[in-house]
Amino acid sequence: MANSLIGKTIKAIKTPTFLTALSSYPARQFSSVATVEQPQAEGPSSSFTFSSDGDNGKNSDSIYLKAPDSNQRHDTSSSSVTMPMSFMTGSIVGKRFYKQVTAREADDGNGWSVMLDYRTLKTPSKRPLKLPTPALAKAIAAEWEYQQTDGIRPFTMPLMKLACTAMERVPLTRPKIIEHLMKKFNQDLVFCRAPDDNDLTSNVHDHQVEKIDPLLHWLDSEFGFKPVVYSSFFGGKQQDGLVQAMENLLKKTDDCELAAIDALAASAHSLVIAVGIFRGKLQIEEAIKLIRLEEDLQVDKWGLVEGGHDLDIADLRVQISSAAVFLGLSRRI
Template sequence: MGNQCRSLAARASKQQLFEKVGVHQTQEGFGITLDKHPLRTPSKNPLVLPSKALALAVAAEWRWQQNHKLQPSTMPLMSLAATAIDEPKPRHAVIDTLLSHVHTDATCCREQTGPIAARQAEVYRPIVEAVSKRLGVQFHVTDSIFGAEQPESTALAIRSYLEGLSNWSLAGTAELIASCRSVVVGIAISEGLVDVEQGLEAARVEENFQIEGWGLVEGGHDIDSAGLKVQVAAPSIFLRLLQSKD
């Protein structure tokens, strides 16, 4: 997620410090300026955002940089916006990559028996059912180590769903799927079927189960959990701001 911002940060650091961050409306949407200079993406495309709410949020990320050394990790919304505009990877390639994980989705590939299997069923079942209902498909669940071969109709429906997304929505949804390591959980969060906390619980079922049994490793589990929360919360917020009418 940070490659786009790292490129921007490298360029911006050469001309730092900027004093004022502005948001202005254009014919295409909303732009951002640094000392009245329009921001551009790493590929030098105009940074034009589709909603004022998203533009204000990205501008806030840049304002935070005014009193700090530029840190790409603190600009996740900017990174997603640049990805949506620049398309560093073609849409069809992004979608193909996401679909390649459908048959090994964590929500459908579970342990055979025992407490962890029960926990997986408890956490995953409502999410799988919600996405199944939203897309009008069925998911096969298995305990095989080779994955769960999903019906062709299910894979086609997921492809159709992803292809129907705008570049902006696809950028956010793809980040959710990658962060949660699950197409099902990523779509569930994107569609508002579950909130971020529920998505995080699904993404960390095994880790949380181990922590309950063996305890938390400070400097390990806690850092991983905090990092994942940012990786999931940022695209979720990004998608909500996209839809804002304010």
């Protein structure tokens, strides 16, 4: 069942009409960095880099090319292509410079690598991208394989972005990531209730009780502390025991797990929903329904705004599905 779910999700993410809709939608904070380098035995190397900075640190919509100087043409120096942050809004960047994509065990036997022809895919710091499982390596290889001949579309490679995050950002900023997640825990989406004494919000409250309370009961049984619900815009205060239990869970995660939880929590506005997916309590569709509960009720009542609600839904599906799939594929069986 897990393989079937992963297959369907990856297929859905790569549906052309689905991506076309997203290409015109303002991207969330989404950065992906990848480099590929040719082995020295093949002569001068070439690299392909995604970056949030333009030339000399200035943001720009231009693509900057840097070639090796004449004194370096016979050594291992590389040319580079640097992409600005604006490429994430749907732009096609560069051109596909490889023909074949493969996944194989790393040369040192530590992890799995993705190969673009004879080039090894690398991290932002130019270390070989070593993935924990062959399944994740094959999925990322599929993202590169599906790129079109006219150019690279980075926004169609969410697994690559998460892998770079797990390998580069998480090890360096783990305490800050956990601190940021816990800082917003008391204002978690699932703890907030619409007032039940108002005709405009009573229907929302009833649906929250029906759909979200089972998740809160699970949270109580899982960690031994009953969550506090509130209807204030300023949030509430959860029991210290529940806060500590959640923080301890985050501290025990590996880098891939924390990267996935962080991505899920950011998209869901809920650490509880992220942990529910992490622990297997929630499936992707269940999580999306909880996240969109209030908005879907408004859509049912007033109608869907094309070019607004539909793109929000598509974007959320990509963010939640890709993080959940990444989480599953990164786990060693």
